[in-house]
Structure formats: structure tokens, C-alpha cells
Amino acid sequence: MLSIKNLHVSVGDKPILKGINLEIKAGEIHAIMGPNGSGKSTLSHVLSGKSGYTVTEGSVTYQGKDLIEMAPDIRAREGVFLAFQYPVEIPGVSNVYLLKAALNAIRKHHGEPEVDAMDFLTLVKEKVRLLEMDEKFLYRAVNEGFSGGEKKRNEILQMAILEPKLCILDETDSGLDIDALKIVSEGVNSLRSPERSFVMVTHYQRLLDYIKPDYVHVLAHGQIVKSGGPELALELEEKGYSWLEEQVAA
Amino acid sequence: MSAVTASRYPAEYESIAPLLPGQNLPWLQQLRSEALQAFSAKGFPSPREEEWRYTNVSGIEKKLFSVPASQADSEVDDWLKAYQLADAWSVVLVNGRFSAELSTLNGLPDGVSILSLADALATQAAQVQSHLGQAVANSEHGFVAFNTAWFSDGLFVHVPPKQVLAKPIQLLHIVTQADALATTRNTIIIDESAQASVVETFVGADNAYLTAAVTEVFVGQNADLTLYKMQSESEKAYHFGGIYIKQERDARFAHHNFAFGGLLARSDIHADLGHASECVLNGLYLGVKRQHIDNHTRINHLKPYGISRETYKGVLDDKARGVFQGRVIVFEDAQKTDSQMNNRNLLLSVDAEVDTKPQLEIYADDVKCGHGVTVGQLDDKSVFYLQSRCIDEETARNMLTFAFANEMVDKISIKSLHDNVLEQVLARFPQQGVDKEWL
Known part of the structure; x- marks a missing residue:
């Protein structure tokens, strides 16, 4: 599905990613954890094509x-979906308007052919119920005046409707209370399938209690200073990140 | 260069005058002759005048537009189909003259007058006389004087007390002839506690021509008027439209100004507010290519407890230039005035330009007034967000620009007009795969 080889990325003259290697197969869930400033968000931005980043070496x-x-x-139409850490408010563009334009694209x-109006509404309403939204x-x-939790749920709603193949969740769990986290997680879990892969970028181990990753x-x-199974997340929970950061520094 | 360049137009006046209505009315002849004198002395406004510093209309003198000898209403079907509002009374002016056959004026309620100004001069001259020139003086500037001297026809509306009109009234102003001069004068009188909405629509063939319209509006005590202006003139045309409003005590007036057309287009909207009267001025200007679109508003709070709300939005692309001059004056007597003015602009190209000048002059001490201006570009974060949702960059930009503009379109409460304006805005900012039902 996704193969990242020796990826180096800079912002301006400043190197942020320094040789990332990652293989993600269809159906797998990979959690990317790390302290603030480790390059997590840069990775998700580069994968989704945000401007302002220069790939200086390597390939994706x-x-x-x-x-x-x-x-x-084009990435999005090919099935790459980024759930934003900070979803953007788009005043004057309604959710359905955007969703229909996206689906038709x-x-x-x-x-x-373009989606039938009735089929579209049926699909959208079904997914709205799934995420327990009004x-x-x-x-x-879009996102205007939404609470933090509503914005994140809206991201997952879009994901559920657009049915991407590679879902990148950029700190989707940050700032969510436990009820919102459960709803969002259930939404994500319901989308798990052998054809769909997930990259979950997160700062907190808590998310992984609800969405079980294959790799951390x-x-x-x-x-990437360490890779392992779900048990690695628990180890991080206990020991924090500093012991790993020290390893790199050494 | 001399201080005032003499206008070439007065030399033509003698041959044109016999074609103009009201020949038998001495008071009007007098008014016209004074206006001609005023215009001959000053000509069209020059950029040396503070209120015209951003807008140079000298092109009007280079071309010498002339009053069409006939109405020549041969090819207006397309315009009617595109712009005549279904379910409205309409007065259609072709090349500055009323066309009875194209207008729809049946079923008017008793006591309501909707007719051409020429007809009104023939049938209710006293009513016209007591209003014409009462909301704006010829000394205002050259266009007003010019209009008073040259007007060939116009719309006359009188709604008697307590009458609430069930349908809107449309003035459909079509110019088909090249180099035509279409000078129209409109008078709208809404008596005490009456209510109406009027739509002024300006369109024309793909020619150079000059529209010079003046509309005087009298909103009586506790009366209510919503006036719309849809300016979709040809991209080669010059347009001047002045709207001068007198609001009595407790009167409510709202204006929605859509300025999309014209090579050079200028609107003046000046309102005098009475005691506790309310004035809403909304505007949307969209400029492309080398269009120059100037909107000049003035709100005079003359008495206490007046409320004014003004929002103008502009989108300028290519080498287009927008001008917004908004002036709010709170007179000494106008305590408890509550006034807000906003002008927001979106520049879509590096060559586009906007000159915005909000002015607040306050001579009373117990008032609540504010104004704000923004000039900006589309937000890259928003464009990227839409792109990450499969929307191509061009559609994403159009979607965001459209959303910015649509806030003003959404305020139109006449459905047929709303849909008409919406189509025009959507055509400017096309988007793929959307469903306008969900705007």
C-alpha cells in the first residue's frame, strides 16, 4: 500500500525528517508516536501533499x-485521506455541499458518473448515524462554530463517506474527551477492512486502547527510533519518550 | 490642463431637448434649464473632487454618447428571458424609454401607481413635481445635474399609506444600441406604514454605452422599502447610478447593491435618516479584467435613535479595481445613533486593486458607532483543506470565493431575484460536481 524509503524532508533550510523508512501493507494499522516536535505532523502533511515541505531525499x-x-x-482521489489535527473552518460552504463535490471528484x-442525489443522501445519513451526529x-x-470534538467527528464522517484506502489520522485523539474519543474510535474501527490501511499519528497512548494497532x-x-507491536505503546506509557530520545542523541 | 474641461454634451442639448418628456410643464422646463446650466458650468465630476478621487470618468467625454432616436426594441427577448422577474410588476425601459408592451403592470391594487415617469408627468404631474429633485440637488455633482437635464424617462412608484405590496416591482433597464446614452430618472414614494420592494436591473448589449440613472426614494413614516440594484451592464459600458433616500421617522430602508458589470461603474447611495429610522446598506462588487467599480455611500444620521448597518464585500481579479467610500455622519442632534460599517475585500490577483475609505464623522456624544475594513487573499489553509477533500485547486479557490460572495446573495429575500443573482455569481466562480441546492 505505502512504502516510505529513506525520506528526508526540510522546511526551508531546516531538516525535519531525516531518513524515515516505513512499509505499510493493506489492512494494517500503524501508530506513529513521539514527543512534540519529533516530526509526526510533518510526516502526515508530506503524505497528504501540503505545500511548504521539500523532499530532499528518498521516496514515497x-x-x-x-x-x-x-x-x-489527486492523492485524495486516489484514496489518501488526511484527518486534520486542526480541521479548517470553511464559512459559507456547507458539509453536504463539500461532501458531494468531493464524492463526485x-x-x-x-x-x-456523478452520484445520484437520493443514493448520496442515504449514504450520508447512514454515516451521520454511525458517528452519532445530528x-x-x-x-x-464546514467546521464553523463546531466544538473540538465535533470537528474531529466531522473528519471521521468525511472519511466514512469518501471511503479512502489509506487513512492518515493526525492527532485525531488530541483534545477529545473520553465520550468523543469512543465515538471517533468506533467510527474508525467500523472502517477497518483488509483493503484499508491506517496511519495513526498520536501523542497519547490512550487512543491505542480503543483502536488496536498492528505496529507502533x-x-x-x-x-523512527523504535518499532514494535502494541506492547511498545504500553512501554512508552510507563517510561515516556525520554529514554528513546536519549538513545538517538547518544 | 484647465481647471474644468468643458463638456461636449451641452452643445448637443438643443437637438435632444424636444425628445424629452414634460415639454408642456414650465416647472420642469425650469428645472431642466437650471440643471443644464449647472452641468455646463462644471461638467462631469473630476478626480480633483475628493469624492471622485479614485474614479476618472473622462472616457465619457471622449466617446460622445447620444440619445437614441427611437426605442429600437427589436432584440430584447434574451434580456427579458434572462432578467425579467417572474411574479413581479415590471417597468421595462429600452434605451432609456418605456416600453408598455414589454412591461407587466396588470392587477395593481387600488391607489398604487407604478408607471413610467413620462406617463406620470402626463397624468399626475403635481405628485412628480413635489418629489423630483427633492432628495438630491443638481449641485450634488455633474451626473445629477446631467440626469435632471437629460432624463428621457424612468420609473415612477407611489404606494399609498398602509398598502403592503404583495409583489416586488422591477425596473428593467436595457440598453441595446451602441454608443447610446440612457438617462433615466426614477421616483419612488412609499407613504406612511406602507411596504414595498423594488428591484433595479441594469443590463445591456456587448457595446459601449452610458447609463446615467438617478433614483430618488421617499420612505414615509414607519414605512418599509427594500431596494435591490442588479448592475450587470456590458463590460464596455459606463454606468452611473445615484440613489438618494429620504427616510422619515421610524422608516426602514434596506438596499442590496450587486455591482458586477460595466467597464466603469459608479454607484452613489445616500440616505438621510429621520428619528429612529433604520438603514441597511449591503453591497457586493465583483470585478474582472480592467473593470473599475466604485461604490460611494453616505449615511446621514440627522435625528436620534437611528440605526444603520452597512456591509460591502468586494472580489477583484485580473487588473480590476474596486473603490469603496463609505461615509457615516452623525449629526449633533442624532444622539443614541447605532451605526456599524464593514468593508471586506478579496483580491484574487496581484494586479487587482481596491481603494477603501470608510469615514465616520460624529458630532453627537452618546452614540455607538464602529467600522472595519479588511483586504486579503484566499487562505492557503482553506484551499489545502478542500484539496485534501479531492477538490481540484481551481474549484477549491472558486468555492471559497463564492462562499465569500454568497453571504451577500443570501440576503436577497425575493426568490426569483436570488436565483438570478446566484446564477451570475456561480457563473463567475464555477465549481465541479456540486449541488447548488445545498448552498
């Missing part, structure tokens, strides 16, 4: 194609 291959070469909207990309949300401007990677100073 998604389904056999060079991901870095693709414009962000994917369909057009795959040579399919249907009124659909007709409100620790990012520090722009490198």
Missing part, C-alpha cells in the same frame, strides 16, 4: 505510484 510510493509527484487533490477521477450538521458550514513506531528527532 503509494500503490506503486510516486506519491510526492501527485497534487493533493472521486467518481469522475475513476470515470464514473443531521443538522450536514447543512451547517516511535519517532524522535526526525527518525
